[in-house]
Amino acid sequence: MFRSLDSKLLKKSLLALGLGAALTLTGTAQAGQYGIGAKATPEEIAGWDIDIRPDGKGLPAGEGTVEAGEALYEQFCATCHGLFGEGEGRWPVLAGGQDTLTEERPTKTVGSYWPYASTLYDYIRRAMPFTAPRSLSDQQVYDITAYVLYLNEIIEEDFVLTKDNLASIKMPNEENFFVDPRPDVKNKRCMKNCADPKKLQIAGTLRGITPVGHFVEGADAPAASHDAQMEQEQHKEKVRKATLKGETLAAHGGSAKAALSEMATAGKSTYDGACKVCHGSGLTGSPKFGDADVWAPRIQKGMPTLVQNAIKGFTGDTGVMPPKGGRVDLSDKQVEEAVAYMVESSQ
Numbered sequence: 001m002f003r004s005l006d007s008k009l010l011k012k013s014l015l016a017l018g019l020g021a022a023l024t025l026t027g028t029a030q031a032g033q034y035g036i037g038a039k040a041t042p043e044e045i046a047g048w049d050i051d052i053r054p055d056g057k058g059l060p061a062g063e064g065t066v067e068a069g070e071a072l073y074e075q076f077c078a079t080c081h082g083l084f085g086e087g088e089g090r091w092p093v094l095a096g097g098q099d100t101l102t103e104e105r106p107t108k109t110v111g112s113y114w115p116y117a118s119t120l121y122d123y124i125r126r127a128m129p130f131t132a133p134r135s136l137s138d139q140q141v142y143d144i145t146a147y148v149l150y151l152n153e154i155i156e157e158d159f160v161l162t163k164d165n166l167a168s169i170k171m172p173n174e175e176n177f178f179v180d181p182r183p184d185v186k187n188k189r190c191m192k193n194c195a196d197p198k199k200l201q202i203a204g205t206l207r208g209i210t211p212v213g214h215f216v217e218g219a220d221a222p223a224a225s226h227d228a229q230m231e232q233e234q235h236k237e238k239v240r241k242a243t244l245k246g247e248t249l250a251a252h253g254g255s256a257k258a259a260l261s262e263m264a265t266a267g268k269s270t271y272d273g274a275c276k277v278c279h280g281s282g283l284t285g286s287p288k289f290g291d292a293d294v295w296a297p298r299i300q301k302g303m304p305t306l307v308q309n310a311i312k313g314f315t316g317d318t319g320v321m322p323p324k325g326g327r328v329d330l331s332d333k334q335v336e337e338a339v340a341y342m343v344e345s346s347q
């Protein structure tokens, strides 16, 4: 049956749905507005409204002891989680695992991983024992929570856990939970005079991390270069056939490149990893690798200028060359080698 909810709970559900604004507009829903349902009683709401916040808000009245918790834990929890929280068989481990978080297979437990003690109370009350969730009294949950904290050496044996001191318990791993400081997640929402989307570009990609869905699968080059790739494939095929026949490429009108200098050869891998994503196809107005016509006027500037522009970044007539192609981890020398590789291959 559909029941209209008390305003607090309604607000919570609306907020969860991102509809907070709608609430302010429509005001509190009235029981009977649609002629159906009945107003939820405080008892009914209390049954649902059981979340506990890190600051302790939501905790029921009560207190618990390690001693009482030990007996209850052995009765209700130990069959799965082990007498000392070590975990029976493949059931979850609840204690220990300190200093394993940086290992390849960390042991994440209440003590080694969880940031807040409030979560422990909330979780046990909400979900455990696994086969009979919500069967424990609030009092029993206090006792068992105290015992699990004791198993993790977070509180002493004689500690009395209360509604008032639970939030003050400092969990060992709390500090490793923090607001993500990376600049890309701090971008402010823009409603007017925003950047021209055409000028936005990926300034560097990390394999397996940067979304490159719009790039051709398996290729470092963007989708725009698909035709260029086809041409390249056809060219390779020509070379292969010519080689089979013992002919030289020149006979087919291909351009046999002069051997690259040592510096240019060293720059190939940097180019492939950091520059090709744009220069491979001419993406965002970059001079396309191998295109002698577009490179000629640039090469006239001289190597030192080109290298400086590649290191420091450069905004010219056709687009924006980000400093080091967005790969600040590259050394100046690596960039110089990549420029040499690009220039020598584009003459």
Ligand code: HEC
Binding pocket: 073, 076, 077, 078, 079, 080, 081, 091, 092, 093, 094, 108, 109, 110, 120, 123, 124, 128, 129, 130, 131, 144, 148
């Ligand atoms: C029948 C086996 C079983 C019993 C009994 C049991 N649990 Fe669990 N417990 C589980 C399973 C399975 C999970 C993992 C549930 C999941 O991830 O959805 C779990 C998860 C937990 C976790 C979270 C572990 C983590 O790091 O994610 C805690 C804390 C916990 N149980 C405490 C208890 C307590 C306290 C009791 C006794 C009141 C208890 N459990 C009884 C099976 C059990």
Ligand code: HEC
Binding pocket: 201, 202, 203, 204, 270, 271, 274, 275, 276, 277, 278, 279, 283, 284, 285, 286, 287, 298, 301, 305, 306, 307, 309, 310, 314, 315, 316, 317, 318, 319, 320, 321, 322, 324, 325, 326, 327, 330, 335, 338, 339
């Ligand atoms: C995000 C795309 C992008 C990446 C990645 C990129 N470039 Fe560029 N690059 C450009 C664009 C766009 C230009 C043309 C700027 C203009 O002239 O308007 C350019 C121009 C250049 C030029 C010519 C500068 C000049 O003075 O004419 C050089 C040299 C160059 N890039 C080297 C590199 C090297 C080396 C790398 C890799 C380490 C790299 N680029 C990575 C976009 C990129």
